[in-house]
Amino acid sequence: MLWFKNTLIxxxxxxxxxxxxxxxxxYVFSRKRFRGRKPILKILVLLYSFPSVLSMFAIYRLLSPMxxxxxxxxxxLIYTGTMAEFGLLNMKGYFDTIPLEIEEAAAIDGANNVQIVTxxxxxxxxxxxxxxxxxxxxxVWNEYLxxxxxxxxxxxxxLAAGLYSLQATEISGSWPIFAAASLVVSLPILIVFFSIQKHMTSGLTAGGVKG
Structure with missing residues (x-):
C-alpha cells in the first residue's frame, strides 16, 4: 500500500x-498562427520520437545538482516533461477538428475569449x-525505468518497481504476494478505463497531429 500511495501521488x-x-x-497551436509555429511542432515530434533511455544520463546530470x-x-518533473509534450500533440489534433465557425458564432453572440474556451x-x-x-x-502507473x-x-x-522486486528471482520471489499486488495495481486502471470507454474512440481517432 505504500507503493500504491507513492504511485498515486x-x-x-x-x-x-x-x-x-x-x-x-x-489550443494555441491549433488556433493561432505565429512565427515558428510549424518548426516548433516538428521539433516536438522529433524529440518525442527518441527513446527515453537515451536521455537518462542527461536527466541525471540536470537533477543531481538540484x-x-x-x-x-x-x-x-521527468514524467511531466515527457507526457506534457504527448498531451499537446494529441489534443492539438482534436482542437483542429472543432469548427472555427462555432467560436465565431459565440463571439458574435457576445461571448469573450475566456467564455468561448471554457x-x-x-x-x-x-x-x-x-x-x-x-x-x-x-x-506513470506502469513506468519502470x-x-x-x-x-x-x-x-x-x-508499484511497477515494487512488483518487480516481489518476483525478482524464482527462489526469493513470493508468488502469492505478487499475485495479490498485481490485482491492486491492475484494478484502479481497469476501473478508470472502463468508466471512460465511450470516449476512447473519438478521443484517439481525432487526436492525430495536423499541420
Missing part, C-alpha cells in the same frame, strides 16, 4: 500538471482531454 500530480500545461498550449534525485518531485471549446474537447489524461495516468533509476529504497518504490 506521482500519477495524480503528473496528470494535473500535464493537463494544465498541454490543454492551453494545444538534489532532485531520489525524490518524488524529480520523478514528477463554455464551448473545452466541453467539445472533453473526449480528447479524458483520453489524454488516462494515457498519462497509465504511463525512471522509477528504478532515480528512486532507491523499498519505501520509495512505485
Amino acid at each position: 506521482l500519477a495524480v500530480s503528473t496528470v494535473a500538471i500535464c493537463l494544465v500545461v498541454s490543454v492551453p498550449a494545444s 538534489g532532485l534525485v531520489d525524490s518524488k518531485l524529480g520523478l514528477i 463554455r464551448i471549446v473545452l466541453p467539445l474537447a472533453k473526449p480528447s482531454i479524458l483520453v489524454t489524461a488516462v494515457q498519462i495516468l497509465i504511463y 525512471f522509477a528504478t533509476t532515480f528512486m532507491t529504497g523499498a519505501e520509495n518504490y512505485t
Whole structure:
C-alpha cells in the first residue's frame, strides 16, 4: 500500500500538471498562427520520437545538482516533461477538428475569449482531454525505468518497481504476494478505463497531429 500511495501521488500530480500545461498550449497551436509555429511542432515530434533511455544520463546530470534525485518531485518533473509534450500533440489534433465557425458564432453572440474556451471549446474537447489524461495516468502507473533509476529504497518504490522486486528471482520471489499486488495495481486502471470507454474512440481517432 505504500507503493500504491507513492504511485498515486506521482500519477495524480503528473496528470494535473500535464493537463494544465498541454490543454492551453494545444489550443494555441491549433488556433493561432505565429512565427515558428510549424518548426516548433516538428521539433516536438522529433524529440518525442527518441527513446527515453537515451536521455537518462542527461536527466541525471540536470537533477543531481538540484538534489532532485531520489525524490518524488524529480520523478514528477521527468514524467511531466515527457507526457506534457504527448498531451499537446494529441489534443492539438482534436482542437483542429472543432469548427472555427462555432467560436465565431459565440463571439458574435457576445461571448469573450475566456467564455468561448471554457463554455464551448473545452466541453467539445472533453473526449480528447479524458483520453489524454488516462494515457498519462497509465504511463506513470506502469513506468519502470525512471522509477528504478532515480528512486532507491523499498519505501520509495512505485508499484511497477515494487512488483518487480516481489518476483525478482524464482527462489526469493513470493508468488502469492505478487499475485495479490498485481490485482491492486491492475484494478484502479481497469476501473478508470472502463468508466471512460465511450470516449476512447473519438478521443484517439481525432487526436492525430495536423499541420
